[in-house]
Amino acid sequence: MRPSKRDELVQEALKVFYQNGFTATGMDMLVKKTGISKTSMYKHFRTKDDLILAVLRLRDEQLRNWFFRRVEELASSPLGQLLAVFDVLEEWFQQPDFQGCMFIKASSEFQRADDPIYNQCTEHKKLMFSSLLKIVRQLETDQGNLSSEIAEALTRQLFLLKEGAIILKHMRVSVSAGLEAKEAAVSLLQANGIRGV
Amino acid sequence: MRPSKRDELVQEALKVFYQNGFTATGMDMLVKKTGISKTSMYKHFRTKDDLILAVLRLRDEQLRNWFFRRVEELASSPLGQLLAVFDVLEEWFQQPDFQGCMFIKASSEFQRADDPIYNQCTEHKKLMFSSLLKIVRQLETDQGNLSSEIAEALTRQLFLLKEGAIILKHMRVSVSAGLEAKEAAVSLLQANGIRGV
DNA sequence: TCCTATATGAACAGATCAGTATATATACAT
């Protein structure tokens, strides 16, 4: 089995699902937009849901890699990286094809608690949280005076800002939700006794 | 035209749409779940989208009224009310039928920029923002030293926390996202020079 | 050349979707 056709399908389907929604996108539309035959699609994926799961796996890898690579490009210190998180968020928002968070949207369309798609969405958010926690723990090590409970609590607070910014941007409450979240993050870091911010 | 049947339909449809999603709920399912005939439904609403818009109007009124009535019950001072916002949020999350924010979910299913449903969802968020801003402005008047730009910025930061909490709760990252947001709100208020918090 | 793997197009099945048509029932006001 050559992998290229399958990967091509997943990559193209991602774009269509992201811009058009999952339920609103039929398999026939995918045929039209990707040029790949329906027969081929169902040779690679037993059901549409399986294709969606593969799309979300790709998006998870794509987004987390891009996001934290950009964070590392913008800053090297843990503190700098925590603030860079919100600059990268703003970069994401300013991309012309930004259409909200694919996982929030998917979890809205497939909201049954036992739906594999829903559960894969929650998994993505937990992975994003873990990556953020990792940076906060490095900051903790650097500064020496943070208990690990504070690290978890601080990470959750920063994560609240990040997810809130995605919603405010997607729902047109804010134009620069990433930068607003960054200012709030500065306050939270200072309030938690982080030095140097 | 007796209003009761129409209102009954909107109220019952709200429950079904909220628990089951908009696209995933067909008109035939609404007939089954509400006991109201399809003929009646289409006498009151020309299309399914019109029914959804009516449901969202009801939900907007319902949620904003309940939310800020509870806030006023819990506290009388502007500062107390700002903190109570997050207690009420937590109350909402702990309701056994909590299934996320209906407007975030609807805007995920109807994401075209010119879709009336999408636009009604953004409108709801703007109204929630305005109500929050009103409390912050009262606080501003009380404390006398806040410029109105700071009031807007502070409101946006609190709103970030509120929306983030909805996502973290709905996507199972946090169990008590409302209380976590409240702690962050305390820090933000202090960082913005609010006295008495 | 022949075999195999992978691709394609096109028609189809069976279900479900939004919305309509028709005929009928119920309740109330005059």
Place this chain on the structure above:
DNA sequence: ATGTATATATACTGATCTGTTCATATAGGA
């Protein structure tokens, strides 16, 4: 009692959905 408004059940239309079937094309390896 009779007209009017609102309700009902049921069957239907035509479109669209996921997924299948089948016949065929293409390309590479032995």
